[in-house]
Amino acid sequence: MPELNIDGQSVQVPEGTNLILAARKLGIDIPHFCYHPGLTVVGSCRMCQVEIEVGGRKRVDLGCANAAADGMIVRVNAPEAVKARQAVLEFLLMNHPLDCPICDDAGECKLQDYYMIHGLHNSRLDVPKWHKPKVHSLGPTVVLDAERCVLCSRCVRFCDEIWGERQLGIFGHGSNELLINYPGQELDNPYTENVVDLCPVGALLSKDFHYRRRVWYLKSVKSVCPLCSRGCNIYLHFDVDHDYAEPGTRIFRVKPRYNPAVNRWWISDRGRFGYKFIDDPKRAQAPQVRGREVLWDEAIAQAADLLRQSPPDAIAAFIAPTASNEDAFAALRLLRETLRLKNLDFEIPHADKLKSDQVLLTDDPYPNRRGFADLGFASGNGSIRAADLLSAIHGGKIKGLILAGSDLSALGGTASGTLKELDWLIVVSHLQKGLWDQATVALPMAVYAERPGTFTNFKGLVQKFEKAVEPLGVSLPQWQIWQKLAQKLGATWNYENERQIFKALAAGKPEYETLNWSATAGVKPACNNDNWYA
């Protein structure tokens, strides 16, 4: 392991580590545009020039393309290095339109940040600037402002190297060069918006986020994507303090959070755009009994009555594995301990598996199937499974049904008709869609962004997500609903919060016990999520 000195501090790094990453280990930022640790090194922006001294000989050279060596001395702010970087910035800004006030990237733009550190010069340009396309749609999700582009080729390399299809290219030469679609190609793949994260400036913009919020108003929490079983680490970016333009919208975007063991720097577009249900206008906000809005106490009392009314063998419960481990654990205590049900299932048969690929997406659309399995949620032999549910209802074996987080539409077109043969139906859902209106008792559930919890991904990795915003209306986290029902039915167990449940469910499971619940980051300004553009 070579040991080198950067700005007066010693650091040891693994063989082959470049100077940008070595400096980062010390918390020192070597400015750069084109370098990204997930992509090949091209050394074209020339922004990462630092002074490197080896064996008494000094030179100004690239931080990205030079590996740390034993005894090397690096001075990030040596006058020659600063001058070289200032020159690069001046050249980059030469044709830049300086339209920061209307740029979505303002506030998280490397040109702005580095200008504050290096620039502060008056423009020496008195010849006309180039003009390039200002609003060019590269594909269904991304729009290009070519005048802001610094031609770092990160987006090109992402398509080539990570997704594996040439969809973008840099064409022409000299300073009228243009980043644009490869001939006949759209920027259209399951990971398109990663190029927006990669773009160090405001050239590639998300059509979804375009002009919706100034980024410095956004706050962020660490979360886990619930849109497939990979469990990609994400940030949820939200703003509840500014009501203009989109009243009722709280979550504005999802950004990837670096995790080398799961998703590295990337997330899929499925995960990125999957936040919209959180602020869906059809969110369930209050409990209902037979279509009438009621208070929680009445709804729980009514539901408890229904549960007492049918023998345990005539009741089935299906909890979709979109729910967290804490929800599943509380559900088990209610259903198996208190009610002694045997017809439990979470394996909702779904006709369409996701299209998986070599990057991140798995074919399983649920985030916590593995967690439910680890907790022993499925029923044993002789029980009625989801696949046989409709015929069991039709045959009169099942009289009461509890559904959480799933409307069973995947069971077939006749589902809602068959469900009318039930004596009662309890629905726990975050949306007033599907079977909500048909439920005897309908209970509104908070979503993952509104409470903390854990998911276990398909490889068995247990990951915690944090709370971004308050539950909508009077909706409650699913585990609280199960706890209220259990207590109404005479159970004495009580958990104060998700952390207590997690502690209980993790006991004796090493892969769960290793998760450090208290290591929370809390709510941070979104602009500080430095690692999306690493």
Added chain:
Amino acid sequence: MPQLKLVSKNFEHPDQPQLNAALARGAYEQWKRVIAQKISQEKIVEEVRNAKLRGQGGAGFPAGVKWGFVPKDSPKPKYLCVNADEGEPGTFKDRIILERDPHLLLEGIAIACYAVGIHRAFIYMRGEFYEPRRILEKAIADAQAAGLLGENILGSSFDLDVMVHMGAGAYICGEETALLESLEGKKGWPRLKPPFPAVVGAFRCPTVINNVETLSGVPHIMRMGGEAFRRLGTEKDGGTKLFAVSGHVQKPGVFEMTMGSSLKELIYDVCGGVRGGKKLKAVIPGGSSAPVLMADEIDVPLEFEAMAAAGTMLGSGAVIALDESVSIPQIFMVTARFYAHESCGQCTQCREGCTWIYKISKKILAGLGRPADLDLIHDLAENMNGKTVCPLGAAMALPTIAFVKKFRHEFLALMKN
């Protein structure tokens, strides 16, 4: 004896491109000798190293040393790329070899490939070289038919496939790693070095890249012996060099001179001096990338080190003579326009700097310049020089600095109003 015809020996014979005529004048004799006498690879590399044969494309890197960098134990195939992308403004020496004596080049290629253990050579030709391509491809076909190239050459079990690849007309593809990218079918953007092409080159395999003229010297080295070849030139620069002289001389053209001859001799004795009885104003000695020399600065030996000491470079040996009728700001604008157009656009400073300087040069010519513009040009050039992936940034910066410094008065004269 400054003028010496070695590489250019047979340029005067119109039938030299035909194999029979070339054979009658001794073509492929050294190649046949290498095969017949089973001369060892080490011996050939040694001779070329002793000959101090410098890369004639402009950089002047010793060819024998370059060959020595190729790893001997690589399991990958090795390649030779012949750089025939002659694009430096003012340069027209490789073209004449390709057109007048293609078999000399092919013999050099064959010996080089044999010496390094290469079985496939690509000749990367400038996109505009239609006629040289026709002549060269015919020469390759003839040599193959005669068993001098191709499979099992002269019964030696040594195979060598030579093919021509045409560029698409970009100056940058004469830079060796941009050439490799282009050869691989990609956009011609120079690569970061290291790794150098000798280790990771074409298709990620070890690759030797030599200029046309460099390889054409190899048969002569084999004939004369490395040491004798070197003695024609100077201590560090062996043999001869072709100079493509253009501009305002009585007799422009390609002339072969021994290394170390004087630039002044070349212009006044060989090329007959300035045409029309005018006075010499300046000389650009090594293609447009070489800093300009004023008329009183041209008594310099034509060798790489001496030219560097004079603040310019030998480059590709393209000598452009400018007489007193020439406007330097005009020449400067044309030069800047060339680099602004040909900058590949990869590195920030070169991409933006070339264009910026070009725009200022136009402004000055239009009479709208201010003296401060000259300082700005100088500063921008300093900021480009040596700070980019490839030398194109420097190729713009260095002549820029020289023009503005040495002919400041001509620029200022345009700013009188």
